[in-house]
Amino acid sequence: MLDVRLFDIDRASDTDWDELHELQFSAYQADSPERPAFTRQETISTLRAPQVQAGEQLVWTAHRDGRLVARAIVNLPGDGNERVAAVRIHVHPRVRRQGIGTELLHALEPKLRERGRTLVEGWNLTLGGPGESWALGLGFRIVHTAILQIMRLDEVDRRRWDAPVPGGYRLVRWIGAAPDDLVEEYAKARGAIADAPLGESGLAEPQWSADRVRRIEAACRERDIEHRAVVAVGPGGAVAGLTVMEARPLMPERLQQGDTAVLAGHRGHGLGLAMKSEMLRWFTADRPGAEQVWTATGAGNTHMIEVNHRLGFATVRTGSVVNREL
Ligand SMILES: CC(C)(COP(=O)(O)OP(=O)(O)OC[C@H]1O[C@@H](n2cnc3c(N)ncnc32)[C@H](O)[C@@H]1OP(=O)(O)O)[C@@H](O)C(=O)NCCC(=O)NCCS
Structure with missing residues:
Protein backbone atom coordinates (compact mmCIF):
# COMPACT_ATOMS: atom_id res chain seq x y z
CA MET A 1 0.00 0.00 0.00
CA GLN A 149 14.14 25.12 -26.70
CA ILE A 150 17.00 26.60 -24.71
CA MET A 151 19.31 29.50 -25.53
CA ARG A 152 22.75 29.52 -23.86
CA LEU A 153 23.55 33.13 -23.19
CA ASP A 154 27.31 32.60 -22.94
CA GLU A 155 27.37 31.12 -26.46
CA VAL A 156 24.80 33.12 -28.38
CA ASP A 157 25.83 35.88 -30.79
CA ARG A 158 23.76 38.78 -29.46
CA ARG A 159 23.81 40.52 -32.84
CA ARG A 160 21.01 38.06 -33.64
CA TRP A 161 18.82 40.30 -31.48
CA ASP A 162 19.31 43.40 -33.61
CA ALA A 163 15.98 42.91 -35.43
CA PRO A 164 14.43 46.28 -36.42
CA VAL A 165 10.90 47.33 -35.46
CA PRO A 166 8.75 47.31 -38.62
CA GLY A 167 7.58 50.72 -39.88
CA GLY A 168 4.36 52.07 -38.35
CA TYR A 169 4.76 50.17 -35.07
CA ARG A 170 6.33 51.14 -31.76
CA LEU A 171 7.28 48.92 -28.84
CA VAL A 172 6.02 49.55 -25.31
CA ARG A 173 7.37 47.57 -22.36
CA TRP A 174 6.72 47.16 -18.66
CA ILE A 175 7.69 45.17 -15.59
CA GLY A 176 4.96 43.74 -13.36
CA ALA A 177 1.85 45.69 -14.41
CA ALA A 178 0.40 46.78 -17.75
CA PRO A 179 -0.34 50.52 -17.94
CA ASP A 180 -4.02 51.26 -17.26
CA ASP A 181 -4.56 52.78 -20.70
CA LEU A 182 -3.33 49.61 -22.45
CA VAL A 183 -4.61 46.81 -20.24
CA GLU A 184 -7.93 46.21 -22.06
CA GLU A 185 -6.25 46.18 -25.47
CA TYR A 186 -3.46 44.01 -24.12
CA ALA A 187 -5.92 41.46 -22.71
CA LYS A 188 -7.68 41.31 -26.08
CA ALA A 189 -4.38 40.77 -27.88
CA ARG A 190 -3.38 37.96 -25.50
CA GLY A 191 -6.31 35.97 -26.88
CA ALA A 192 -4.41 35.72 -30.20
CA ILE A 193 -2.32 32.93 -28.66
CA ALA A 194 -5.40 30.79 -29.32
CA ASP A 195 -4.04 30.42 -32.89
CA ALA A 196 -1.00 28.52 -31.59
CA PRO A 197 -1.46 24.82 -32.40
CA LEU A 198 -2.34 22.69 -29.36
CA GLY A 199 -3.24 19.48 -31.20
CA GLU A 200 -6.04 17.70 -29.39
CA SER A 201 -4.91 18.84 -25.98
CA GLY A 202 -7.85 19.36 -23.64
CA LEU A 203 -6.41 22.74 -22.68
CA ALA A 204 -8.10 25.56 -24.52
CA GLU A 205 -6.48 28.97 -24.54
CA PRO A 206 -7.90 30.67 -21.44
CA GLN A 207 -10.45 33.42 -21.80
CA TRP A 208 -8.42 36.61 -21.51
CA SER A 209 -9.78 39.69 -19.80
CA ALA A 210 -8.26 42.70 -18.05
CA ASP A 211 -9.27 40.98 -14.83
CA ARG A 212 -7.23 37.87 -15.72
CA VAL A 213 -4.24 40.08 -16.61
CA ARG A 214 -4.44 41.81 -13.23
CA ARG A 215 -4.89 38.51 -11.34
CA ILE A 216 -1.80 37.06 -13.01
CA GLU A 217 0.23 40.18 -12.28
CA ALA A 218 -0.81 40.08 -8.62
CA ALA A 219 0.01 36.37 -8.30
CA CYS A 220 3.46 36.98 -9.81
CA ARG A 221 4.12 39.73 -7.27
CA GLU A 222 3.02 37.45 -4.43
CA ARG A 223 5.34 34.70 -5.63
CA ASP A 224 8.23 37.05 -6.28
CA ILE A 225 8.21 36.17 -9.99
CA GLU A 226 9.45 39.05 -12.14
CA HIS A 227 7.06 39.32 -15.06
CA ARG A 228 7.91 41.51 -18.07
CA ALA A 229 5.99 42.30 -21.25
CA VAL A 230 6.91 43.91 -24.56
CA VAL A 231 4.02 44.85 -26.83
CA ALA A 232 3.85 46.26 -30.34
CA VAL A 233 1.44 49.15 -30.77
CA GLY A 234 0.16 49.62 -34.32
CA PRO A 235 -0.74 52.72 -36.35
CA GLY A 236 -4.20 53.25 -34.79
CA GLY A 237 -2.88 52.78 -31.25
CA ALA A 238 -4.10 49.16 -31.03
CA VAL A 239 -1.95 46.39 -29.54
CA ALA A 240 -0.76 44.27 -32.48
CA GLY A 241 1.32 41.73 -30.59
CA LEU A 242 3.05 40.89 -27.35
CA THR A 243 5.68 38.75 -25.73
CA VAL A 244 6.20 37.98 -22.05
CA MET A 245 9.17 36.66 -20.10
CA GLU A 246 9.67 35.77 -16.46
CA ALA A 247 12.45 35.29 -13.92
CA ARG A 248 11.65 33.07 -10.97
CA PRO A 249 12.86 33.37 -7.41
CA LEU A 250 15.93 31.26 -6.49
CA MET A 251 16.77 30.72 -10.15
CA PRO A 252 18.82 33.71 -11.30
CA GLU A 253 20.45 31.59 -14.00
CA ARG A 254 17.27 31.05 -15.99
CA LEU A 255 14.81 33.29 -17.85
CA GLN A 256 11.54 31.73 -18.96
CA GLN A 257 9.95 32.90 -22.19
CA GLY A 258 6.14 32.96 -21.94
CA ASP A 259 3.50 33.57 -24.61
CA THR A 260 4.29 35.43 -27.81
CA ALA A 261 1.43 36.35 -30.12
CA VAL A 262 0.88 38.61 -33.11
CA LEU A 263 -2.70 39.40 -34.14
CA ALA A 264 -3.73 37.88 -37.46
CA GLY A 265 -3.85 41.21 -39.36
CA HIS A 266 -0.28 42.10 -38.33
CA ARG A 267 1.57 38.88 -39.14
CA GLY A 268 4.41 38.55 -41.63
CA HIS A 269 6.13 41.90 -40.87
CA GLY A 270 8.75 40.64 -38.41
CA LEU A 271 6.93 41.82 -35.27
CA GLY A 272 7.53 38.53 -33.44
CA LEU A 273 11.27 38.74 -34.03
CA ALA A 274 11.38 42.46 -33.13
CA MET A 275 9.45 42.06 -29.86
CA LYS A 276 11.40 38.99 -28.75
CA SER A 277 14.69 40.68 -29.63
CA GLU A 278 13.77 43.72 -27.56
CA MET A 279 12.79 41.48 -24.63
CA LEU A 280 16.09 39.58 -24.81
CA ARG A 281 18.20 42.77 -24.98
CA TRP A 282 16.29 44.39 -22.12
CA PHE A 283 15.99 41.43 -19.71
CA THR A 284 19.56 40.15 -20.15
CA ALA A 285 20.99 43.67 -19.70
CA ASP A 286 19.31 43.86 -16.27
CA ARG A 287 20.20 40.28 -15.32
CA PRO A 288 23.88 39.68 -16.01
CA GLY A 289 23.70 36.45 -13.97
CA ALA A 290 21.27 34.83 -16.43
CA GLU A 291 22.81 31.88 -18.28
CA GLN A 292 19.88 30.39 -20.21
CA VAL A 293 16.52 31.30 -21.67
CA TRP A 294 13.93 28.50 -21.88
CA THR A 295 10.87 28.31 -24.07
CA ALA A 296 8.32 25.65 -25.00
CA THR A 297 6.12 25.52 -28.08
CA GLY A 298 4.04 23.12 -30.16
CA ALA A 299 6.12 20.91 -32.47
CA GLY A 300 3.91 22.03 -35.38
CA ASN A 301 4.39 25.74 -34.68
CA THR A 302 6.98 26.13 -37.44
CA HIS A 303 6.95 29.96 -37.54
CA MET A 304 7.63 30.33 -33.83
CA ILE A 305 10.30 27.61 -33.90
CA GLU A 306 12.00 29.36 -36.82
CA VAL A 307 11.93 32.75 -35.06
CA ASN A 308 13.45 31.08 -31.99
CA HIS A 309 16.24 29.50 -34.03
CA ARG A 310 17.05 32.87 -35.57
CA LEU A 311 17.32 34.37 -32.08
CA GLY A 312 19.76 31.66 -30.99
CA PHE A 313 17.58 28.99 -29.33
CA ALA A 314 18.39 25.33 -29.91
CA THR A 315 15.78 22.59 -29.75
CA VAL A 316 16.68 20.38 -26.80
CA ARG A 317 13.79 18.02 -26.35
CA THR A 318 10.55 16.83 -27.92
CA GLY A 319 7.84 15.45 -25.66
CA SER A 320 4.34 14.11 -26.10
CA VAL A 321 1.09 15.15 -24.47
CA VAL A 322 -1.44 12.51 -23.42
CA ASN A 323 -4.92 12.71 -21.97
CA ARG A 324 -7.86 10.62 -20.83
CA GLU A 325 -11.37 11.25 -19.54
CA LEU A 326 -11.61 10.62 -15.82
C1 LIG B 1 5.66 6.52 -16.32
C2 LIG B 1 5.99 6.18 -14.86
C3 LIG B 1 5.24 7.14 -13.96
C4 LIG B 1 5.52 4.74 -14.61
O1 LIG B 1 5.69 4.43 -13.25
P1 LIG B 1 5.85 2.91 -12.76
O2 LIG B 1 5.55 2.87 -11.31
O3 LIG B 1 7.15 2.38 -13.22
O4 LIG B 1 4.72 2.20 -13.63
P2 LIG B 1 3.84 0.91 -13.23
O5 LIG B 1 4.67 -0.07 -12.49
O6 LIG B 1 2.58 1.36 -12.58
O7 LIG B 1 3.54 0.36 -14.71
C5 LIG B 1 2.31 -0.16 -15.10
C6 LIG B 1 2.40 -0.63 -16.55
O8 LIG B 1 2.78 0.46 -17.41
C7 LIG B 1 3.61 -0.06 -18.47
N1 LIG B 1 4.99 0.45 -18.37
C8 LIG B 1 5.53 1.16 -17.35
N2 LIG B 1 6.82 1.46 -17.62
C9 LIG B 1 7.10 0.92 -18.81
C10 LIG B 1 8.28 0.87 -19.60
N3 LIG B 1 9.45 1.44 -19.18
N4 LIG B 1 8.23 0.23 -20.79
C11 LIG B 1 7.09 -0.37 -21.20
N5 LIG B 1 5.95 -0.37 -20.48
C12 LIG B 1 5.95 0.27 -19.30
C13 LIG B 1 3.62 -1.58 -18.29
O9 LIG B 1 2.52 -2.08 -18.98
C14 LIG B 1 3.43 -1.68 -16.80
O10 LIG B 1 2.95 -2.94 -16.40
P3 LIG B 1 3.98 -4.18 -16.22
O11 LIG B 1 5.15 -3.68 -15.41
O12 LIG B 1 3.16 -5.19 -15.49
O13 LIG B 1 4.40 -4.57 -17.59
C15 LIG B 1 7.53 6.25 -14.62
O14 LIG B 1 8.20 5.48 -15.60
C16 LIG B 1 8.09 7.65 -14.66
O15 LIG B 1 8.18 8.31 -13.63
N6 LIG B 1 8.44 8.13 -15.88
C17 LIG B 1 8.91 9.48 -16.11
C18 LIG B 1 7.81 10.55 -16.01
C19 LIG B 1 6.60 10.24 -16.86
O16 LIG B 1 6.71 9.98 -18.03
N7 LIG B 1 5.41 10.30 -16.23
C20 LIG B 1 4.16 9.97 -16.87
C21 LIG B 1 3.40 11.14 -17.30
S1 LIG B 1 2.66 12.08 -16.07
Missing part, protein backbone atom coordinates in the same frame (compact mmCIF):
# COMPACT_ATOMS: atom_id res chain seq x y z
CA LEU A 2 1.24 3.46 -0.88
CA ASP A 3 0.95 6.25 1.64
CA VAL A 4 -0.13 9.26 -0.47
CA ARG A 5 0.03 12.70 1.21
CA LEU A 6 -0.26 16.34 0.22
CA PHE A 7 3.18 17.93 0.35
CA ASP A 8 3.00 20.94 2.66
CA ILE A 9 5.25 23.50 1.03
CA ASP A 10 5.15 25.91 3.97
CA ARG A 11 6.02 23.28 6.55
CA ALA A 12 8.50 21.15 4.57
CA SER A 13 11.78 20.55 6.42
CA ASP A 14 15.23 20.53 4.83
CA THR A 15 15.07 16.74 4.84
CA ASP A 16 11.72 16.78 3.00
CA TRP A 17 13.16 19.08 0.34
CA ASP A 18 16.32 16.94 0.08
CA GLU A 19 14.29 13.80 -0.45
CA LEU A 20 11.98 15.40 -2.99
CA HIS A 21 14.89 16.94 -4.82
CA GLU A 22 16.77 13.63 -4.96
CA LEU A 23 13.72 12.00 -6.56
CA GLN A 24 13.28 14.75 -9.15
CA PHE A 25 16.99 14.91 -9.92
CA SER A 26 17.18 11.13 -10.46
CA ALA A 27 13.99 10.94 -12.50
CA TYR A 28 14.94 13.82 -14.81
CA GLN A 29 18.44 12.39 -15.20
CA ALA A 30 16.86 9.12 -16.34
CA ASP A 31 14.09 10.57 -18.52
CA SER A 32 15.46 13.90 -19.83
CA PRO A 33 19.27 13.66 -19.86
CA GLU A 34 19.37 16.30 -22.63
CA ARG A 35 17.99 18.93 -20.26
CA PRO A 36 20.27 20.77 -17.76
CA ALA A 37 20.30 18.78 -14.48
CA PHE A 38 17.57 19.59 -11.95
CA THR A 39 18.99 21.72 -9.14
CA ARG A 40 17.73 21.84 -5.55
CA GLN A 41 16.87 25.51 -6.11
CA GLU A 42 14.73 24.49 -9.09
CA THR A 43 12.89 21.92 -6.96
CA ILE A 44 12.08 24.58 -4.37
CA SER A 45 11.37 27.41 -6.81
CA THR A 46 8.96 25.48 -9.01
CA LEU A 47 6.95 24.42 -5.96
CA ARG A 48 7.03 27.67 -4.01
CA ALA A 49 6.49 29.88 -7.06
CA PRO A 50 4.58 27.75 -9.57
CA GLN A 51 3.78 29.07 -13.02
CA VAL A 52 0.81 31.35 -12.45
CA GLN A 53 -0.95 30.70 -15.75
CA ALA A 54 -1.20 26.96 -15.03
CA GLY A 55 -3.65 27.65 -12.18
CA GLU A 56 -3.70 26.29 -8.64
CA GLN A 57 -0.91 23.78 -8.04
CA LEU A 58 -1.02 20.84 -5.61
CA VAL A 59 1.76 18.38 -4.89
CA TRP A 60 1.30 14.86 -3.57
CA THR A 61 4.08 12.56 -2.42
CA ALA A 62 3.84 8.78 -2.27
CA HIS A 63 5.75 6.81 0.36
CA ARG A 64 6.42 3.13 0.86
CA ASP A 65 8.04 1.80 4.02
CA GLY A 66 8.66 5.40 5.06
CA ARG A 67 10.60 6.28 1.89
CA LEU A 68 9.58 8.68 -0.83
CA VAL A 69 9.00 6.68 -4.03
CA ALA A 70 6.97 9.02 -6.26
CA ARG A 71 5.44 12.47 -6.48
CA ALA A 72 2.66 14.06 -8.49
CA ILE A 73 2.36 17.74 -9.36
CA VAL A 74 -1.18 18.67 -10.34
CA ASN A 75 -2.29 21.95 -11.90
CA LEU A 76 -5.93 23.01 -11.92
CA PRO A 77 -6.27 25.74 -14.55
CA GLY A 78 -9.16 28.23 -14.60
CA ASP A 79 -10.68 30.74 -17.04
CA GLY A 80 -12.32 28.19 -19.33
CA ASN A 81 -10.17 25.16 -18.46
CA GLU A 82 -11.98 24.06 -15.31
CA ARG A 83 -12.46 20.57 -16.78
CA VAL A 84 -8.75 19.76 -16.98
CA ALA A 85 -6.24 18.50 -14.42
CA ALA A 86 -2.65 18.63 -15.68
CA VAL A 87 -0.71 15.90 -13.91
CA ARG A 88 3.02 15.22 -13.72
CA ILE A 89 3.85 11.90 -12.06
CA HIS A 90 7.43 10.81 -11.51
CA VAL A 91 8.37 7.50 -9.93
CA HIS A 92 11.90 7.13 -8.60
CA PRO A 93 13.90 5.16 -11.20
CA ARG A 94 14.98 2.78 -8.42
CA VAL A 95 11.43 1.47 -7.94
CA ARG A 96 9.81 1.53 -11.38
CA ARG A 97 7.66 -1.31 -12.81
CA GLN A 98 6.27 -2.14 -9.37
CA GLY A 99 2.83 -0.61 -9.89
CA ILE A 100 3.62 2.62 -8.01
CA GLY A 101 2.84 5.05 -10.86
CA THR A 102 -0.49 3.33 -11.50
CA GLU A 103 -1.45 3.26 -7.82
CA LEU A 104 -0.58 6.93 -7.37
CA LEU A 105 -2.68 7.94 -10.38
CA HIS A 106 -5.64 5.92 -9.09
CA ALA A 107 -5.26 7.50 -5.64
CA LEU A 108 -5.46 10.96 -7.24
CA GLU A 109 -8.49 10.30 -9.44
CA PRO A 110 -11.19 10.77 -6.76
CA LYS A 111 -9.44 13.92 -5.50
CA LEU A 112 -9.49 15.39 -9.00
CA ARG A 113 -13.13 14.47 -9.51
CA GLU A 114 -13.99 16.16 -6.21
CA ARG A 115 -12.57 19.31 -7.72
CA GLY A 116 -14.79 18.99 -10.76
CA ARG A 117 -12.06 17.81 -13.13
CA THR A 118 -13.10 15.34 -15.83
CA LEU A 119 -9.99 15.15 -18.03
CA VAL A 120 -6.46 14.20 -16.92
CA GLU A 121 -3.64 15.43 -19.12
CA GLY A 122 0.10 14.76 -18.95
CA TRP A 123 2.78 16.84 -20.71
CA ASN A 124 6.37 16.33 -21.72
CA LEU A 125 6.55 12.53 -21.90
CA THR A 126 9.66 11.17 -23.58
CA LEU A 127 8.78 10.04 -27.13
CA GLY A 128 8.64 6.24 -27.12
CA GLY A 129 9.67 6.29 -23.43
CA PRO A 130 8.26 4.64 -20.30
CA GLY A 131 5.68 7.38 -19.72
CA GLU A 132 4.06 6.81 -23.11
CA SER A 133 3.89 3.02 -22.66
CA TRP A 134 2.52 3.44 -19.18
CA ALA A 135 -0.08 6.03 -20.22
CA LEU A 136 -1.25 4.13 -23.31
CA GLY A 137 -1.70 1.02 -21.16
CA LEU A 138 -3.95 3.04 -18.86
CA GLY A 139 -6.18 4.21 -21.70
CA PHE A 140 -4.61 7.62 -22.41
CA ARG A 141 -4.26 8.90 -26.00
CA ILE A 142 -1.33 10.83 -27.45
CA VAL A 143 -2.87 14.17 -28.43
CA HIS A 144 -0.05 16.63 -29.09
CA THR A 145 3.74 17.05 -29.34
CA ALA A 146 5.65 19.95 -27.80
CA ILE A 147 9.28 20.99 -27.89
CA LEU A 148 11.62 22.59 -25.37
